Amino acid sequence: xxxxxxxxxxxxxxxxxxxxxxxxxxxxxxxxxxxxxxxxxxxxxxxxxxxxxxxxxxxxxxxxxxxxxxxxxxxxxxxxxxxxxxxxxxxxxxxxxxxxxxxxxxxxxxxxxxxxxxxxxxxxxxxxxxxxxxxxxxxxxxxxxxxxxxxxxxxxxxxxxxxxxxxxxxxxxxxxxxxxxxxxxxxxxxxxxxxxxxxxxxxxxxxx
Amino acid sequence: xxxxxxxxxxxxxxxxxxxxxxxxxxxxxxxxxxxxxxxxxxxxxxxxxxxxxxxxxxxxxxxxxxxxxxxxxxxxxxxxxxxxxxxxxxxxxxxxxxxxxxxxxxxxxxxxxxxxxxxxxxxxxxxxxxxxxxxxxxxxxxxxxxxxxxxxxxxxxxxxxxxxxxxxxxxxxxxxxxxxxxxxxxxxxxxxxxxxxxxxxx
Numbered sequence: 001x002x003x004x005x006x007x008x009x010x011x012x013x014x015x016x017x018x019x020x021x022x023x024x025x026x027x028x029x030x031x032x033x034x035x036x037x038x039x040x041x042x043x044x045x046x047x048x049x050x051x052x053x054x055x056x057x058x059x060x061x062x063x064x065x066x067x068x069x070x071x072x073x074x075x076x077x078x079x080x081x082x083x084x085x086x087x088x089x090x091x092x093x094x095x096x097x098x099x100x101x102x103x104x105x106x107x108x109x110x111x112x113x114x115x116x117x118x119x120x121x122x123x124x125x126x127x128x129x130x131x132x133x134x135x136x137x138x139x140x141x142x143x144x145x146x147x148x149x150x151x152x153x154x155x156x157x158x159x160x161x162x163x164x165x166x167x168x169x170x171x172x173x174x175x176x177x178x179x180x181x182x183x184x185x186x187x188x189x190x191x192x193x194x195x196x197x198x199x200x201x202x203x204x205x206x207x208x
Numbered sequence: 209x210x211x212x213x214x215x216x217x218x219x220x221x222x223x224x225x226x227x228x229x230x231x232x233x234x235x236x237x238x239x240x241x242x243x244x245x246x247x248x249x250x251x252x253x254x255x256x257x258x259x260x261x262x263x264x265x266x267x268x269x270x271x272x273x274x275x276x277x278x279x280x281x282x283x284x285x286x287x288x289x290x291x292x293x294x295x296x297x298x299x300x301x302x303x304x305x306x307x308x309x310x311x312x313x314x315x316x317x318x319x320x321x322x323x324x325x326x327x328x329x330x331x332x333x334x335x336x337x338x339x340x341x342x343x344x345x346x347x348x349x350x351x352x353x354x355x356x357x358x359x360x361x362x363x364x365x366x367x368x369x370x371x372x373x374x375x376x377x378x379x380x381x382x383x384x385x386x387x388x389x390x391x392x393x394x395x396x397x398x399x400x401x402x403x404x405x406x407x408x409x410x
Contacts, residue, residue: 025243025247025386025387026243027243028239028243028246029239029240029241029242029243029331029332032239033238033240072299072328073296076295076299077292077296080291080292080295081292084288084289084291084292088288102338102339102342103338103339103342106290106291106338107331107335107338109291109295109334110295110333110334110335111331112243112331115329178399181398181402182237182238182398182402183396183398183399184395185239186391186392186394186395187391187392187395190384190388190389190391193383193384193387193388193391194381194388195383196383197382197383197384197388198382198383201383
């Protein structure tokens with residue numbers, strides 16, 4: 001019962017109250033680049049959730065035996081360990097996807113959200129809590145990026161998950177080339193951040 | 209790579225250097241180093257300090273990691289180990305530089321010191337190193353790439369800090385304040401940098 005409650009608490013924090021993207025503004029770097037196609041984003045986000053949840057749990061297990069002054073190094077090594085697992089699995093079973101993502105899988109190591117969560121939560125909480133914290137922060141991160149990726153792929157390419165859509169892939173729809181290019185990602189993310197922050201502000205006003 | 213003559217490599221390094229600044233800007237086209245870009249671009253002075261630190265660390269770590277990758281990892285067939293090794297080298301190098309600067313130039317340490325630890329987790333550094341490995345650059349080209357990427361990042365954050373200082377007193381919708389408006393400006397800057405695309409052909 002208690003674990004279910006902690007999971008729920010972490011879920012609300014990670015997905016809404018303290019969302020990694022529109023509240024903490026962390027970890028934009030490595031994942032924004034691959035939001036041009038939904039399928040890339042799904043794979044990347046799955047890799048991130050896996051790394052974030054398991055490295056949070058591992059750091060939390062080792063938190064009492066890790067010397068304080070070298071903890072960043074230890075955390076980075078733990079994260080790198082999981083990222084290497086993801087990278088090798090992708091290379092072995094889905095080489096095409098591995099080539100598409102290029103260096104961005106490896107860049108999960110320096111993704112600020114992973115280090116941020118291990119510092120903020122895993123160092124002071126038991127493993128189960130840290131695992132849920134990592135997991136739900138990963139989910140909170142993923143759904144925002146999926147929104148961005150969905151808009152970018154539909155407006156820029158006229159497809160969703162590679163399948164042509166009825167109206168958007170027809171000749172009547174002018175594809176927004178800009179959406180596939182880097183500025184599209186910046187604008188789309190800015191709009192999403194704006195919308196979600198405005199909703200959050202109005203909710204805060206209501207509760208007051 | 210080695211069969212190319214020296215002059216060709218210098219020329220290639222020169223081209224890569226310019227493309228890393230303008231057409232392939234590591235921040236605006238590859239989105240690397242975006243966290244510190246959004247976080248530290250409020251003031252020109254701090255942005256400049258971080259930018260210079262990034263130029264320096266990026267150039268040198270690209271060079272060191274090139275040697276480590278080609279003379280240690282490849283002969284031992286340990287390429288999968290590269291993430292861990294690169295990040296350790298970057299962290300160790302940053303730590304080392306911090307100590308050296310602290311010892312010999314307290315003034316520089318005061319200006320630059322606080323930004324150095326931040327750089328270890330700046331994805332732009334690891335990103336540049338990984339790009340260098342994936343694209344199989346030779347040594348001279350790698351140094352040109354690292355230096356150019358650093359300058360590109362520096363230019364982008366300086367421009368952003370300048371714009372944000374001007375925006376400080378403007379009325380911006382509440383939901384768009386801070387990161388929101390920064391991303392919009394970054395998008396506009398990325399549009400401008402895309403204008404350079406025709407300048408170089410790779």
